[in-house]
Amino acid sequence: MVVVTVLVATVLAVFGADRSAKALSAADWDPGHIISDSVFFNSSTMNESHVQAFLNAQVPNCVAANGYPCLKNYSVSTWSRPSAGPGHCAAYTGAENEPAARIIVKVAQACGINPQVLLVTLQKERSLITDTSPTAGDYQVSMGYGCPDTAPCNAEFYGFYNQVYKAAWQFRQYTNFPDRRYKIGAVSIAFHPNTACGATTVGIRNQATANLYNYTPYQPNAAALANLNGSGDSCSSYGNRNFWVFFNNWFGSPTGAGNPFGNVELYEAKPGTVRVAGWALDPNTTESIAVHVYVGPAGFAFTASGSRPDVGAAYPGNGSAHGFDATIKVPTSGTQDVCVYGINVGQGVNALIGCKRMLVMGGSPLGTVDTMVAGVGSVTVSGWTLDPDITGPIPVHIYVDGVGVAYQANKPRAGLAATYPGYGDNHGFSETIPVAPGDHRICVYGINTGPGAHVELACRTVSIVGEKGRSPFGNFETAVGDAQGVRVGGWALDPDTVAPIAVHVYVDGVGYAIRADQTRTDVGRVYPVHGNQHGFAASIPAASGARNVCAFAINSGPGPHTLLGCRSVVVPDAIREQGRSPIGRVEAVSASGSAITVSGWALDQDTVNSIPIHVYVDGVGVALTADEPRPDVGRAYPGYGDAHGFAETLGATAGTHSVCVYAINTGAGPHTLLSCRDVTVGQTAPVEAGRSPIGNFEAVTAAGGSISISGWALDPDTASSIHVHVYVDGVGAAYLADEPRADVGRAYPGLGDAHGFVESFAASPGQHTVCVYGINTGAGPHTLLGCRAVTS
Structure with missing residues (x-):
């Protein structure tokens, strides 16, 4: 039985050992093994609350002198990305105003990269972790992604979220396709971009270390290693050295040397408890070590001292007394992170053994x-x-x-x-x-x-409410004659009950009972005690001609009924066959790709039914039915209903074609030619020719704490919608220009209409510069559509 102790302090120091760069020396540096694979790819080392606490600790006092918050306070809207494929980054679901800590953890989990690796990279590239007054440029290229040593940074990858995701994506890309300049084995690695500074052959021992060299292709020279806190000489490079120093200072050895390790083999939630089981040991001792379990913020301590002969066989120098199986009373219910830490003995730091988010049940009802x-x-x-x-x-x-x-x-x-x-x-x-x-x-x-x-x-x-003999009340709102009779509508309630009541409708003295039980939220707002279910709407049969229609609200208890009102209504004659020709309109005939689309409406005034239409392309006909919903037609011709629209697509060869549309009479009388038009079907689809996108940044406005932009953009090498990148004071976000723009489609036939953009985003008060780029989908440069100043 494991004895579980509730920890008085509920924040476990899991972020690093009490050590500084002074504790490191050049003797500790191994250029072929900067970080182990197990550490580099462990995406569960920190959750969002851990990362947020870590960021808070690095910058107790944020100055923000450059108009941008410190990373601990930074948030930005993200966009969704699909899965990059098996073994690669999983899908990322975007959201409004995501904190930096959440972005880091979500990207780490999506791409299977240790969030500590991302934090250290942010520091070694732009010092964002400890910077008390970051700039727009720091967030623009925060991970140094797309920033080669010999050329300017690529604007396509600007923005904090974009940088963090693409860096993690690139690490996964290096891993999945390792046949690169820097790979496992003997590789010549330079000390500096200046080739005169020389190089040495390094035996790269694992993929994670190869990833670091592919991202930052230099090793520190002796001068850089002699001063781990500062500068070396003119031939010194610091990227991979600083990665190693920062990781050691914050999270312990990146190769895992000296840290506890183990495995959580069981997480089990039961009513009122959580059970965890597994093993944990510290390589620096044969003794059993302490294990701390956190259920949300509440911590519990016990010792991993159970007999595990299998562990002893695997690690013969450390013994077998390292198992644990603990059941913990849950203090509160809800979805919680259940995290298990091995507590360090000697060299190294406390280590996360495992963490799982689960629904736990305990405490109060x-x-x-x-x-x-x-x-x-x-x-x-x-x-x-x-x-x-x-x-x-x-x-x-x-x-x-x-x-x-x-x-x-x-x-x-x-x-x-x-x-x-x-x-x-x-x-x-x-x-x-x-x-x-x-x-x-x-x-x-x-x-x-x-x-x-x-x-x-x-x-x-x-x-x-109680029965008080009060009369019902309500409103007789509509009485309209149509071909089927009289349509009535309104509401009624009895103040002595919350239940729906009956309504009696009389047409020329002939009564019909209906129920006032339809939803009327407007009535519920005025009479909240009685609820929403007091509306009525019904069609009452009636012969054609002038009719007198009266509605009564029926009392549910003692007391009189209430006359809601009487209306005079004219019921039109029933629709009958009179030999009239169909009517209608062809509203559009267009060509796209290898197809022709025709649309419009048609009806026969001698019937309420949908009628056939015949479409002839160069004299060859196709029979269709005009039965699509068209409420505008129903309003213009009451009594005939809405089902009289058509929108049909027909295949066609390249060239000019004559398209004629006929409305077909369902009774006596001739058919009706609605339209004949010529339309040209394009010869070929667009092809990649390396052309740049084109478009127009048409408008930018500011109101109510947000900025709105609009315009259009297309790539002449494709009919598909393209992305536009919008930069506000240098901080970018990507959008898809896929809104319908018929004017653009007419100006660029064959490329379609879906090339407009209309976007809004939050902005702080003051003047801002907004720039929009059309993003090339193939070869060729992107296009700056324009930059505008706007005051929010």
């Missing part, structure tokens, strides 16, 4: 009150509650004005078992309580059965 529905002299309270410390039902107490009644939350509630595995569905409640008319305070409590306290699920003021 949880649940919700779904509804409190006032009835006539009663209130019905429904919802669910459970105590995470037990699987069975628990009591629920309902108080009316401080007087309580105990019930049992044991009714089936579909979906609970799926949401809370192991607890089942029987935790619902629905109770109707007699209450006198008037306003009452209704409070509902889930009753605790173990560790924790009772929980107030809801407390609301409810107005209880």
